Amino acid sequence: MNRTKGDEEEYWNSSKFKAFTFDDEDDELSQLKESKRAVNSLRDFVDDDDDDDLERVSWGGEPVGSISWSIKETAGTSVSNHEGREQLKSRNSFSSYAPLPKPTSTYSLSSFFRGRTRPGSFQSLSDALSDTPAKSYAPELGRPKGEYRDYSNDWSPSDTVRRLRKGKVCSLERFRSLQDKLQLLEEAVSMHDGNVITAVLIFLKRTLSKEILFRELEVRQVALRHLIHFLKEIGDQKLLLDLFRFLDRTEELALSHYREHLNIQDPEKRKEFLKTCIGLPFSAEDSAHIQDHYTLLERQIIIEANDRHLEAAGQTEMFRKHPRKASILNMPLVTTLFYSCFYHYTEAEGTFSSPVNLKKTFKIPDKQYVLTALAARAKLRAWHDVDALFTTKNWLGYTKKRAPIGFHRVVEILHKNSAPVQILQEYVNLVEDVDTKLNLATKFKCHDIVIDTCRDLKDRQQLLAYRSKVDKGSAEEEKIDAILHSSQIRWKN
């Protein structure tokens, strides 16, 4: 199958790619078929249980006896005992719980903090630690019954870090001087254990002033990076932004602020938040995108309110015939353009929801615009609009067909939207490259084009081959026969 090249041909001409070929493809497939057949025929005379001698596997796939299998099994048996009903009841209440979140890491300490957003559960750890200065960090965790008390007041920083690393209970409160605290941090950093580093950082964050903390971390890059990661995880946005400001890392500051919008569900509030992002020190490119993001959401809110109203009123034919599947809020720009080409195609440029207005506001390139409009209009089977999309008039008033995306792609999109053969045929004919045209015509069964092209190419063999593909006794067959018998054509083969 030839790739359709069209106007991007220049990218391809020089390509001497080594393709991943299944050159003996039929052979390959038949090999698979063969082994399949053999397997199936074997079943005929060995008709005992399939899994007999393989490891026993339940249909879910867990080998019988595996842990995940046994959880279902042992949990299951208890349902049938006398406590079954209560069991079921409590199980039902479980089902309202969302499954546990996928971990980003089993290891990183900082990932332990992700849990704080469990709705309505507990205040975040950082709040707990910073808002209640009286509460000491992990000093005397409730003694487990079996553990004896080996608490000592004079662990050195390195002993303390070593103990923390082993998960032992240890008070950090004794380290009062800045020097002691920094030594503690350095010990932790030299162990490379993120768990301990973060533990010490939390202690420092609570007991040092912001200015001193930032100043000291600026010259301790490893600890600094751990703090940044930690603040991101627990979502202490305020301190994080302060830190970036202090370090003069302006782009990170901007991105980090922008990131917050992901957590805002309410569209109005999200829009207002995005407004605060405009003018932050992004790169020039990003600044434009952020501005567009804001403008787009602003538009969507207007369009959404308007269209929801129209739809509910039930007076507009368009919405009655094609009810909206989802709200347009927070959809990407191209999706919004599609929506607008679908529901608001004919609107004047002055309205916010008109495609032309969107195109101008967001400087959508021609190609992108035509692709999207084509897809939307084809979906509605508005062939007249499709036609208009590609018709240009020159100054003499002659019309001409032009497609910035290449007619081969127009054909593909029309086909995807199940355009009738007559329409397809029209656009296949406009494809310039003969090979591409022939391929498309064959693929989409535009018989006339295939036949005429073969005739023009004087390719008798290909025409003969095509004859076997059309229906017996059809008009196409007759046409082919007439051409084949014509004495006027000098066949090249």
Next chain:
Amino acid sequence: MAAHLSYGRVNLNVLREAVRRELREFLDKCAGSKAIVWDEYLTGPFGLIAQYSLLKEHEVEKMFTLKGSRLPAADVKNIIFFVRPRLELMDIIAENVLSEDRRGPARDFHILFVPRRSLLCEQRLKDLGVLGSFIHREEYSLDLIPFDGDLLSMESEGAFKECYLESDQTSLYHAAKGLMTLQALYGTIPQIFGKGECARQVANMMIRMKREFTGSQNSIFPVFDNLLLLDRNVDLLTPLATQLTYEGLIDEIYGIQNSYVKLPPEKFAPKKQGDGGKDLPTEAKKLQLNSAEELYAEIRDKNFNAVGSVLSKKAKVISAAFEERHNAKTVGEIKQFVSQLPHMQAARGSLANHTSIAELIKDVTTSEDFFDKLTVEQEFMSGIDTDKVNSYVEECIAQKHPLIKVLRLVCLQSVCNSGLKQKVLDYYKREILQTYGYEHILTLHNLEKAGLLKPQLGGRNNYPTIRKTLRLWMDDVNEQNPTDISYVYSGYAPLSVRLAQLLSRPGWRSIEEVLRILPGPHFEERQPLPTGLQKKRQPGENRITLIFFLGGVTFAEIAALRFLSQLEDGGTEYVIATTKLMNGASWIESLMEKPF
């Protein structure tokens, strides 16, 4: 049993036994009958080291998954929580414990943190008022989990992001700890090689940890000759390309998790006479994939184009074996035939499964889009037109193909061009943001920070030098009977594996120039051995290299290393360790920014 772990040169069952022993010891600390409440994520990795039977031997009578509100009823003395140290899990545990106390007889609670105990989690339990309820709070350091006879993984999904984006070294610390455990079991590794910033740090940590343990001299005869530590960011290219080995394609298309794969059930419906087609299963078919299965061990690392012929040969052999029954005349012969039946039936089941899987994969690999995508990948990797906007990528965006696919291709192009021209990069960025949403600005920044998608600096493209020196692109690749590692990507030889290959012969001194282009330092360290433990290699005996991929490894790279191990005159056999088994899609996904 896990016999397949002992098939290789290094018996990884020793490691498995060691972690099993540790588990048993913990269970025995909690005397009496027990129920285990599982953090669901852990059941996958735990399944690789223990079956339910082991737990049952130690009086584990019930097992549940960790969920909110109250625990299911269980008439046991001990309730043990097996959890990762994550705060949100602590909240659930507290809920369980608090609602438990109101009912009847008091029971003993315990927590086993995997892979480590966390003071912060305990602080959380204390805040919730339940810390005192736990008798044992311990950690179970399951750092490296044996997956196969030559494969170990930490299964730490966020490792790459943490190391290269956040510069959080915690997973490196765990890697070093895992390596110390390995050395405790398999002897000190006399030579350490490495390339990359993280590799350097892991080596430093190991050396420091060794100093701390000077008291106890390791008296085990060393099994490994070398350790090679490799940063993933030394080779960002390989995982982006589509893997073309059998196992690699299964992973690309269906995703292999903890050596299990879930497949669409239709192809696996039992076709027996009598129940013609009714009751088609709707639940995904789950299969375990490891070298314990003879047929899988044979085909997993082959180029997919070479799998069909093996399957068909196998089919003939098995058919012939079953035909043998006609020739069995005497009682003795029949008895012999019958004794072989179990093995033959297992082989037939295995063949049936892999024939079905191969058909599923074939449906994908023969599609036009797969072909187009591969064509573009191979153009990029062989250095063709990497500095222009690619029309296939453009088309993928226009047709709104999955974002991960688009990002993977754009990153591949960027890596194969030492960064994209600013104009090209800006164009791709704008197209992506307009089509998939502006919020992906954050993801694009992450990719840039990781070095995957960036502007070309100084207008210099180093990739051709690297490609030529390391012979990354091979024009004459033999997929059926490979002679070079490039068969795993049908032409592209994975950079990471090439580095390993060149290290073993003729040594890295021959490629100093390229090593300087690749990021991070390269180094060599020696760990002196007492004279009694120094190895005298027999002539013809292969060296064993432990290669550790920091930030993840793909199945295709593993296949390439196995290929090198099996070379007759290769001289080196590899055992592979990693922070995570991954592919391009799971990798990119781990770098995408989501709401927190």
